[in-house]
Amino acid sequence: MKTLNPVFVIKVAIHLCALTPLLFNYYWSITDQNGADPVKAIIHFTGIGALNILLLTLLVSPSAKFFKLGWLMQTRRLIGLYCFFYACCHLLNFWWFELGFQVSLFIEELIKRPYIWLGMSGFVILFLLAITSPHSVRRKLGKNWQRLHYWIYPASILVWIHFYWSRKADISEPFLYLTVILILLALRKQKLKNWIRFR
Amino acid sequence: MKIIKSNRSQFKDHQITDEDIFNNKRDFLKKMGFVGAGSLITSPSHAGLFDWLKSDDTPPKKDPEPPKPLNFKALDKSGFELTPEQKVTHYNNFYEFGTSKQDPSEHAHNLTTNPWELTISGLVEQKITLNYEDLFKRFALEERVYRLRCVEAWSMVIPWVGFSLADLLKQAGVSSGAKYVSFKTLHRPSEMRGQSSRLIGGSIPYPYTEGLRIDEAMNPLAFLAVGLYGKSLPNQNGAPIRLVVPWKYGFKSIKSITEIKLSKIMPKTTWNLSAPNEYGFYANVNPDVDHPRWSQASERLITSGGLFDQQRIKTLPFNGYAEQVAHLYKDMDLRRHF
Numbered sequence: 001m002k003t004l005n006p007v008f009v010i011k012v013a014i015h016l017c018a019l020t021p022l023l024f025n026y027y028w029s030i031t032d033q034n035g036a037d038p039v040k041a042i043i044h045f046t047g048i049g050a051l052n053i054l055l056l057t058l059l060v061s062p063s064a065k066f067f068k069l070g071w072l073m074q075t076r077r078l079i080g081l082y083c084f085f086y087a088c089c090h091l092l093n094f095w096w097f098e099l100g101f102q103v104s105l106f107i108e109e110l111i112k113r114p115y116i117w118l119g120m121s122g123f124v125i126l127f128l129l130a131i132t133s134p135h136s137v138r139r140k141l142g143k144n145w146q147r148l149h150y151w152i153y154p155a156s157i158l159v160w161i162h163f164y165w166s167r168k169a170d171i172s173e174p175f176l177y178l179t180v181i182l183i184l185l186a187l188r189k190q191k192l193k194n195w196i197r198f199r
Numbered sequence: 200m201k202i203i204k205s206n207r208s209q210f211k212d213h214q215i216t217d218e219d220i221f222n223n224k225r226d227f228l229k230k231m232g233f234v235g236a237g238s239l240i241t242s243p244s245h246a247g248l249f250d251w252l253k254s255d256d257t258p259p260k261k262d263p264e265p266p267k268p269l270n271f272k273a274l275d276k277s278g279f280e281l282t283p284e285q286k287v288t289h290y291n292n293f294y295e296f297g298t299s300k301q302d303p304s305e306h307a308h309n310l311t312t313n314p315w316e317l318t319i320s321g322l323v324e325q326k327i328t329l330n331y332e333d334l335f336k337r338f339a340l341e342e343r344v345y346r347l348r349c350v351e352a353w354s355m356v357i358p359w360v361g362f363s364l365a366d367l368l369k370q371a372g373v374s375s376g377a378k379y380v381s382f383k384t385l386h387r388p389s390e391m392r393g394q395s396s397r398l399i400g401g402s403i404p405y406p407y408t409e410g411l412r413i414d415e416a417m418n419p420l421a422f423l424a425v426g427l428y429g430k431s432l433p434n435q436n437g438a439p440i441r442l443v444v445p446w447k448y449g450f451k452s453i454k455s456i457t458e459i460k461l462s463k464i465m466p467k468t469t470w471n472l473s474a475p476n477e478y479g480f481y482a483n484v485n486p487d488v489d490h491p492r493w494s495q496a497s498e499r500l501i502t503s504g505g506l507f508d509q510q511r512i513k514t515l516p517f518n519g520y521a522e523q524v525a526h527l528y529k530d531m532d533l534r535r536h537f
């Protein structure tokens with residue numbers, strides 16, 4: 001019997017881990033079983049979920065290096081795309097369920113709220129990374145692909161500020177996240193320095 | 200006198216939710232090992248990767264005391280669409296027990312509310328001290344349905360039981376120099392986990408304090424609640440006695456009060472101290488003055504209903520109580536005094 005390819009196994013696990021809680025949370029929110037405010041619950045779930053997955057994508061290459069598991073890199077694109085997927089859900093939840101799909105109110109909020117600008121700019125970066133993720137596009141972009149995808153680092157900071165700013169007072173959790181982000185960035189200190197210098 | 204809210208028309212028939220539905224989900228989560236596991240993508244009741252750092256898994260010190268039924272003049276509530284009791288008691292901002300909306304219902308039962316002592320002092324003719332029994336017996340209790348508008352742009356419609364703040368202040372006798380009333384929440388870090396840990400309590404200064412101008416406090420709408428839904432207050436809603444000022448944002452309605460003091464000078468208030476550019480002393484509900492981070496022009500009314508059954512309504516000046524309170528502010532610039 002052929003042994004299962006670890007990349008395949010991990011990919012299946014990623015699909016399950018990403019989709020199961022999302023589907024359950026939507027089910028609970030739709031049927032009003034997600035706390036007293038099912039709208040806030042699903043906005044927060046998808047927001048924090050997108051950020052968690054973003055941090056996970058940043059963990060892939062250090063882990064691959066540290067544990068000498070080169071094949072791990074093949075899972076990174078899928079994880080990154082799930083981050084974008086959660087961010088799409090997050091944005092849609094806000095517009096649909098919080099603002100009732102009112103276009104004018106949505107645009108007003110996008111323009112007026114600094115913490116939303118940051119979320120939006122994070123979202124735009126994720127969008128650009130997602131549409132350039134297919135291998136064919138990657139080949140076409142050549143060296144520019146890596147340049148573009150370095151933008152995930154500023155995105156992590158933008159999203160963090162968005163998260164921090166959306167909180168009323170409880171900032172202990174955002175600061176724990178900041179610590180993790182800074183560690184993940186510090187692991188790539190040299191790469192980041194080069195990027196900033198030669199960009 | 201018209202005390203209950205003026206725009207009845209926007210509330211549909213009373214709806215109920217089944218308590219079981221809520222418990223179902225928690226059981227399921229527990230079975231799946233999600234609760235408290237700090238899993239990759241967590242359930243909203245444990246919304247963070249790092250929650251395990253602050254969760255204290257020590258068994259609860261006390262069993263929750265069931266709310267007791269009250270004697271009061273009941274109101275005909277048939278015309279209101281009330282927020283279901285389960286939501287009123289499980290979605291609370293009470294940072295003394297933690298900053299998430301579920302924290303108070305999970306941790307507030309550790310608080311001892313009987314015995315209790317509430318003192319009314321300062322510029323009064325005679326100092327009054329009310330003990331636990333007095334809170335329910337000294338004044339005739341009545342029921343009022345108010346909409347509570349949170350500064351976070353959601354609202355609930357709640358049937359409170361209690362008495363007018365003015366009744367209490369009149370009994371103490373307001374001295375002529377008194378211009379403001381300040382309120383203080385109990386400070387008891389041993390039973391209020393947020394007060395003993397900055398990580399849990401959101402780093403706001405404790406004890407929580409609030410204040411009103413004396414004419415605001417004497418307005419018949421200002422209410423001291425000792426119960427909701429016909430029973431004594433659950434701890435998470437501010438037992439044994441809390442303020443309800445329906446024309447102001449919810450954070451003015453201070454919970455678990457131990458001290459009421461009349462003074463000449465404007466008291467310092469907790470949220471104003473922590474973020475003066477976001478939360479003013481007056482904090483009147485005002486659709487024309489946005490919070491720096493979000494719009495106050497409309498609000499989501501929390502009744503029952505899932506994602507596809509949401510009600511977003513326009514926020515009204517003074518939360519719909521303008522007729523009764525607008526005159527208090529007639530010469531004031533409410534953009535400056537927000």
Ligand code: HEM
Nearest residue numbers: 044047048050051087091094119120122123159163166246
């Ligand atoms: C146009 C884009 C976006 C909009 C309009 C938006 C909007 C929001 C809103 C309304 C909230 C809730 C604030 C509240 O508590 O009321 C929020 C919270 C949050 N958002 Fe976004 N967001 C956007 C993009 C993003 C992106 C791209 C991410 C992550 C990759 C993200 C992560 C978060 C996180 C982590 C929170 C905090 C959740 C919590 O407190 O539990 N957001 N966002």
